[in-house]
Amino acid sequence: MTAAARLRPRAAQDLPARLARSAAATGHGHHLRTEDVPGWLARRARAHRFAVRRTPLDRLDGWSFQPNGGDLVHHSGRFFSVRGLAATVDEGPFTSWRQPVIHQPEVGVLGILAKEFDGVLHFLMQAKMEPGNPNLLQLSPTVQATRSNYQRVHRGAGVRYLEYFADPARGRVLTDSLQSEHGSWFYRKSNRNTLVETTADVEPHADFRWLTLGQLGELLRLDHVVNMDARTVLACFPMPAPEPGALHSDTELLSWFTAERARHDVDVRLVPLAGVDGWERDADGIGRPDGRYFRITGVTVEAGNREVTGWSQPLLEPCGTGVAAFVYRRIGGVPHVLVHAKVEAGYLDTIELAPTVQCTPGNWDPVRAEQRPPFLDLVLAAAGRGDAHYAVEHSEEGGRFLEARIRYLFVAGDEETAPLEPPPAYRWVSVGQLNSLTAHGHYVNVQARTLLACLTSGAVRL
Amino acid sequence: MTAAARLRPRAAQDLPARLARSAAATGHGHHLRTEDVPGWLARRARAHRFAVRRTPLDRLDGWSFQPNGGDLVHHSGRFFSVRGLAATVDEGPFTSWRQPVIHQPEVGVLGILAKEFDGVLHFLMQAKMEPGNPNLLQLSPTVQATRSNYQRVHRGAGVRYLEYFADPARGRVLTDSLQSEHGSWFYRKSNRNTLVETTADVEPHADFRWLTLGQLGELLRLDHVVNMDARTVLACFPMPAPEPGALHSDTELLSWFTAERARHDVDVRLVPLAGVDGWERDADGIGRPDGRYFRITGVTVEAGNREVTGWSQPLLEPCGTGVAAFVYRRIGGVPHVLVHAKVEAGYLDTIELAPTVQCTPGNWDPVRAEQRPPFLDLVLAAAGRGDAHYAVEHSEEGGRFLEARIRYLFVAGDEETAPLEPPPAYRWVSVGQLNSLTAHGHYVNVQARTLLACLTSGAVRL
Numbered sequence A, B: 001m002t003a004a005a006r007l008r009p010r011a012a013q014d015l016p017a018r019l020a021r022s023a024a025a026t027g028h029g030h031h032l033r034t035e036d037v038p039g040w041l042a043r044r045a046r047a048h049r050f051a052v053r054r055t056p057l058d059r060l061d062g063w064s065f066q067p068n069g070g071d072l073v074h075h076s077g078r079f080f081s082v083r084g085l086a087a088t089v090d091e092g093p094f095t096s097w098r099q100p101v102i103h104q105p106e107v108g109v110l111g112i113l114a115k116e117f118d119g120v121l122h123f124l125m126q127a128k129m130e131p132g133n134p135n136l137l138q139l140s141p142t143v144q145a146t147r148s149n150y151q152r153v154h155r156g157a158g159v160r161y162l163e164y165f166a167d168p169a170r171g172r173v174l175t176d177s178l179q180s181e182h183g184s185w186f187y188r189k190s191n192r193n194t195l196v197e198t199t200a201d202v203e204p205h206a207d208f209r210w211l212t213l214g215q216l217g218e219l220l221r222l223d224h225v226v227n228m229d230a231r232t233v234l235a236c237f238p239m240p241a242p243e244p245g246a247l248h249s250d251t252e253l254l255s256w257f258t259a260e261r262a263r264h265d266v267d268v269r270l271v272p273l274a275g276v277d278g279w280e281r282d283a284d285g286i287g288r289p290d291g292r293y294f295r296i297t298g299v300t301v302e303a304g305n306r307e308v309t310g311w312s313q314p315l316l317e318p319c320g321t322g323v324a325a326f327v328y329r330r331i332g333g334v335p336h337v338l339v340h341a342k343v344e345a346g347y348l349d350t351i352e353l354a355p356t357v358q359c360t361p362g363n364w365d366p367v368r369a370e371q372r373p374p375f376l377d378l379v380l381a382a383a384g385r386g387d388a389h390y391a392v393e394h395s396e397e398g399g400r401f402l403e404a405r406i407r408y409l410f411v412a413g414d415e416e417t418a419p420l421e422p423p424p425a426y427r428w429v430s431v432g433q434l435n436s437l438t439a440h441g442h443y444v445n446v447q448a449r450t451l452l453a454c455l456t457s458g459a460v461r462l
Helices: A015-024 A034-048 A147-151 A213-219 A228-235 A250-263 A376-384 A431-437 A446-456 B015-024 B034-048 B147-151 B213-219 B228-235 B250-263 B376-384 B431-437 B446-456
Strands: A050-054 A063-065 A072-074 A081-088 A096-103 A108-117 A120-129 A137-140 A143-145 A172-180 A190-197 A208-212 A267-271 A294-303 A311-318 A322-331 A334-343 A351-354 A357-359 A390-395 A405-412 A426-430 B050-054 B063-065 B072-074 B081-088 B096-103 B108-117 B120-129 B137-140 B143-145 B172-180 B190-197 B208-212 B267-271 B294-303 B311-318 B322-331 B334-343 B351-354 B357-359 B390-395 B405-412 B426-430
Touching: A015 A120, A015 A213, A034 A120, A034 A137, A034 A208, A034 A213, A063 A311, A096 A267, A108 A147, A108 A228, A120 A213, A137 A228, A172 A446, A172 B250, A190 A228, A190 B250, A208 A213, A213 A228, A228 A390, A228 A446, A250 A334, A250 A351, A250 A426, A250 A431, A250 B172, A250 B190, A322 A376, A322 A426, A322 A446, A334 A357, A334 A431, A351 A446, A357 A376, A376 A405, A405 A446, A426 A431, A431 A446, B015 B120, B015 B213, B034 B120, B034 B137, B034 B208, B034 B213, B063 B311, B096 B267, B108 B147, B108 B228, B120 B213, B137 B228, B172 B446, B190 B228, B208 B213, B213 B228, B228 B390, B228 B446, B250 B334, B250 B351, B250 B426, B250 B431, B322 B376, B322 B426, B322 B446, B334 B357, B334 B431, B351 B446, B357 B376, B376 B405, B405 B446, B426 B431, B431 B446
Parallel strands: A108 A190, A322 A405, B108 B190, B322 B405
Antiparallel strands: A050 A294, A063 A072, A072 A081, A081 A096, A081 A267, A108 A120, A108 A143, A120 A137, A120 A208, A172 A190, A294 A311, A322 A334, A322 A357, A334 A351, A334 A426, A390 A405, B050 B294, B063 B072, B072 B081, B081 B096, B081 B267, B108 B120, B108 B143, B120 B137, B120 B208, B172 B190, B294 B311, B322 B334, B322 B357, B334 B351, B334 B426, B390 B405
């Protein structure tokens, strides 16, 4: 082998086109019709017969409040803990507060395995139960593994198909980045989002099915079918970039982002859960007397067959259904969405790019009109008229959140409702620009990634 | 104006070629010969007549040790503070320690202003005094400003040329990213690194001169002439990318980086300075009885003319001259350097890409041979033989560090000394790959950026 033969092209030029071909494959894949997927999920649910019931926090098996500070922890020190967070920020109606927060410093892996059938990329999706999901079973990535799983893989940890992600030599990595999760509920949580292609024979399993990207797009038009972990990985799939340009060049966009990240004073630290003013513990959980934001509650999972044992755990239960919406426009014929450089206390670094609107409307009822989130009324009005281009309810990470429902929307804007020169923390970005930022971590937040997954998969065309 | 007319190309295709043309302009620029720059710096030093003398920490004007915890702070609460840091990491000979650290949460701006003369880009460089520089005055960016300076600009803060960086509409941003600084000495410090082009007439000033990129490359071959702030901005200048490929594709490189960042357990927190075991305060400063790592010491600056008043401040004084070296090889004809995914306690997120070797050799004398940094002996041997491709001493941030000298080297490797399959935390990257990562923050550390500046400016050709 000569030294010259060792060089590889820096970019896989054909990948976006191969993904676009898979996105165009709708109706059926090599193995399954799209319309049969919900029935298959229902059959897997019956096969496993999971039952989830609410359980007071002080009766969760293996969990307890620490004597010093009252943090809610597992006796093994593993999984995650519920701690307190104290935040001071420099803008907005709330500049200083304390809250419970989920602390899970370990980075996990969300991995989708890809393989070509008949020349079209298919993705191996799992029918996975998570206790917080409204319908328990949803389509998840091939692998959702904690780092402990991941590092134990050679000692046989039992997470199916993990070997494709633990050993890069077994396949070809198509994308792999560290992406953040909910900045209002997690303290600096991130996971690897990775897509690996194999050409090997992959052993089938009853809980897994190969689907095209187009089929996943069709399923994203249904409520509560594609789970959050799958959506965030899908958002990172590289899209074809036929855009002739954008309202702002990539450098202008990065410069604006840099300025937004640099200008904020955000001071956040972990504090003892017992020291979180304004939150109270009652028989069932931890919440606020005013009923806002969320509660910390507990569940016990019982499995009806012999393969899986039960467990109990705390979950964070949001109060009310959220809204996450991109206002969009075609600019010079190129689809753009309006991103918001949003401060959330749990981010690693001050801001990330959020949807135009991201909030739980009920939390804003008592706030003065001029302090309500910009564009919220535009989005709610369009949704109320049935006028949104896309309006589907998805749920967030069912392993940590209980019934965390968010209504995801795309709403058309025009120069009057959403001008090309928007308020300072907002900026128009082309769909291609938003997608390319997911090659790196901590740019595009998790709610924006759900909306982006609708675009990479073809569920939504703007 | 039609909507189509609003689109801009996502990338400025001509910029790398324009920078390459400026890098090729050596010997003289439009205003000054390169050989006259050291004389000009010396004249500016005489014009200002600064004097710096060492001062015990308890006699620094405006600075004091806080009664609770002993942090060293300025009475205004501004500038920076010296605090304690407690770190636990999962690898290496030292897995748990405490140390003093500089805490400066505010993000500053390092900005270079560019302008074409005779069709060649020139860069406006300042002759700037910093008390920790071995020779006091060095070439610095057009602007080094704290965020307080920056945000006060419209109220007349007095930082010359700051308006070009505070108001994007006054010029064209060519690069702008948040870059980290020394992870062993700072707690999570980062600055904006930005390059802005103007076509306007720029008012001249005696402390500023326009130089080509090629001239800056020539000056980077001299010890202690181009300061750290200038070097880190230069590293981010986009290079032409004529590389036919690289040993690893960009996706493989990012995937390896993601895995390295995800696999480490790094637990770091600020603690009171008084609680830093192993460090002692004596009449002059804070240091270790074994004389290792660094000392916290103080200086008073006196200005000999009427324009500037004096001040005093603490500085961090490293013990011994450091080494930062890239081992390089041509692979398939394309220059590659061997990067190290290095854990440093002060990084925002576990690791950044460091030079192949980055350490102060004296600190490693008492450590067992098998725990010495890989490639250190290769680099020291080449330096000892006078066999390095580049070996120049530069100093680090003279506003925070006192005589922080690092010997920067490029040392050739081959399959025997530096194989294409290196140890796990090391990876070969092409020069173009390393340069393109500087478009984003927290990939390439500050020492690697000094070496990269030698490549972007043409000081070194591999």
